[in-house]
Amino acid sequence: MGRPAKIDRATVLDASLAVADERGLDGVTMQAVAERLDVTPMALYRHVGDKAALLDGLVERLLTDFPLPDRSLPWAERLGEIGRSVRATARRHPGVFVLLFRLPATTPVARRVRDAVYDALREAGVPEEEVARTERLVSTIVLGFAASEAAGRFGKRPRREIDADYERLEEVVAQLLAASVR
Amino acid sequence: MGRPAKIDRATVLDASLAVADERGLDGVTMQAVAERLDVTPMALYRHVGDKAALLDGLVERLLTDFPLPDRSLPWAERLGEIGRSVRATARRHPGVFVLLFRLPATTPVARRVRDAVYDALREAGVPEEEVARTERLVSTIVLGFAASEAAGRFGKRPRREIDADYERLEEVVAQLLAASVR
DNA sequence: ACCTGAACACCGTTCAAGT
């Protein structure tokens, strides 16, 4: 007994993300993922449980996709970088990104990002009892923009215009924070 | 020839929305909708084209679900009412609501709501060349919140706390507008 | 330990046939 494993959880998730990027979320079928790995669909079950678990794994991937900014940077730069990273992730994986709305913000991977935002907000001077709510608001705003862009709600508008919108959104967030500090 | 129609586009969409509310978006299958109408799945095709068109119809339903506020009301109240209506729609139809991100904002039904917001923003004193961008920002913020709430991203937080978050978001939007007017 | 083949219930969709 014992047989060299052809695939594992990581390769399955890699393949699933690739399929999602090429053919959209609906294209992520057990058979499509299996075919990309040169394996039968049934082989996947040992590694990812079932399809729902596979999608959960995909969402996890999104949130660990980008590095968190160095703690030594000023808080405003850290916040800006996190926001831009989230937006870039949405552009890279538009099919999967919508699933983020379903992910409770208390999940371990979600906490990783959330805590980084908490730190930045504290450093910005947001009073402790306001930190959690402020994070929820800021994250919701950025997530809404990234999801809109990724899913195509902004239509065929040129990139430069969408970038300008995003900059305006950054200003709004900055004002929000300034108001929270006082 | 000629036979009394048992169903039509409207009844199919009604049934689909009911199924979505009860069993989620994945529960909306041609067979589930057909069963609810006491008809075979194939009977649906005459009335809604195919499944993709059925989902498009469902999204349209969402946007015509609520009345637009009376034009005679002050702009701030009109804006507030539209926002609250969108949020209520998300709570009523959480399964379908995420599809709104895929709907280009230039679609006829989307324009109905958008134009109402345009009017309110103009009346608020937002300069003409800023109206479109401001609407995009405000809609994105409200949509992001409503989608987060509907999809469960806020977790099991008590209703009262989510309401408080929404009020904070309304303040943010108000500040955004005040800044646009200057 | 890991993968496969056969099997099942379900899905979207078509097309010719019934009323």
Add this chain to the structure above:
DNA sequence: ACCTGAACACCGTTCAAGT
């Protein structure tokens, strides 16, 4: 004009069997 029956390719998932 509207609905149905039969049929097809595809989907997720199980379970026993192979290496």
